[in-house]
Amino acid sequence: MTIARFEVFTKIVELGNFTKASENLNMTQSAVSHAISSLESEWGTTLFIRDRKKGILLTEVGQKILIHIREILNRTEKINQELALASKLEVGTIRIGTFASASACLLPKILSKFQKKYPKIEFRFYEGTYEEIMEWLDTGAIEIGFVVQQDAHTKFSTIPLIKDKMVIAFPVQHKFHKEKIISIQDVKDEPFIMPKGMYQSHVEEIFQQAQIKPTIRFEVHDCNTIANMVQEGLGVTIGPKLFLKTQQNIQIANLNLSNWRTVALACPSISDASPAVKAFLTEAKSVFATDR
Structure with a gap:
């Protein structure tokens, strides 16, 4: 059970395909298959179902484990960012969920200012419906999501951006x-x-x-x-x-x-967020300070 295997597992879930996961991770397909086989053998359970029509599907236990694996990877990312910040080398990856109009009108303004300060931070963007973004936040698939504030309720920490x-x-x-x-x-x-x-x-x-x-x-x-x-x-x-x-x-x-x-940025917890996420939220708040 290693972090590398966890990364393989989540990448297969994300892309829905062993071949695409191997290409994305710069690994051979046999290495990707071996990583999953090793996890299944170690845990004594099946994680994926291979369906000819629907492709690669998670088993019920796989769905439950996915949430915990994402949390482990998130925590590992936070550790790496804390160590990097201590060395004055800001690095890391931020996963952001966004809907179409936010991608076109809000996100570029934040990224423009943020990357001038933190050029080594990388991003992964996931575009979907409001409902999908809420689900991604809930399951740990993303760390930040553009939301309509009233929909986020009190479940997540939110920073209002514009009316x-x-x-x-x-x-x-x-x-x-x-x-x-x-x-x-x-x-x-x-x-x-x-x-x-x-x-x-x-x-x-x-x-x-x-x-x-x-x-x-x-x-x-x-x-x-x-x-x-x-x-x-x-x-x-x-x-x-x-x-x-x-x-x-x-x-x-x-x-x-x-x-x-009110369009806002939401995350599960600002206090528990990684240094990179906290920095992104701070920059976003400053960009739209006059629009709230």
């Missing part, structure tokens, strides 16, 4: 296109594309505040699909400005009812 306004989006040359502020009452009879999950609660809150019900034509989970449907003239939608302002061939405007969401 993201909810706006209305509509096709180019829609009848709203000359209006700077759209009344929510005027949205009532428009074919409406309702987001499922994601920021749905914010949208519903706006309609509840106005005491009206939208004419829902579609209910869609994926943000990019919603934007594409608006582009094609299939309806209007309400969503976060951070995302909608980056979309082509649609227009956005403010509503007469204000609603905001």
Whole structure:
């Protein structure tokens, strides 16, 4: 049982393939297979199931062990960073979970400032849905995640970054296109594309505040699909400005009812975080100090 074998184990889980894991780790495939066989032999259990249709799957015990192995690797990384910092050689790797609009609008600003101070710190990025980021934080797959603050509850430590306004989006040359502020009452009879999950609660809150019900034509989970449907003239939608302002061939405007969401960075525990993670959170807080 060695750290190297643990790294092989988590890399196979991450990539879902022995061959891809061996290439990523610069190891032969037989060496990767041997590492897993050694763990399975030592522990007397099977860690992976090889399914022809679904590929490589974790067994039930493998899923439970994964959480503990990730914690061991995280602790090992923290030890290495503490030793490096003591030698004034800041090194390490930070794993960050992010959603599309945060990747495009927030992350680059933080990285630009951070890497000027800590050029030896490396990053791994995992892009997913809000729900996936919360799960990754919970299981230790990532150390930091971009979240909507109200979704993180009190389970994680959070640092608020920006207040993201909810706006209305509509096709180019829609009848709203000359209006700077759209009344929510005027949205009532428009074919409406309702987001499922994601920021749905914010949208519903706006309609509840106005005491009206939208004419829902579609209910869609994926943000990019919603934007594409608006582009094609299939309806209007309400969503976060951070995302909608980056979309082509649609227009956005403010509503007469204000609603905001707070985008934050979350980690399991700031006090227990590695030196690199603490430094990243500090820089992120300073970058967006005027936006909160």
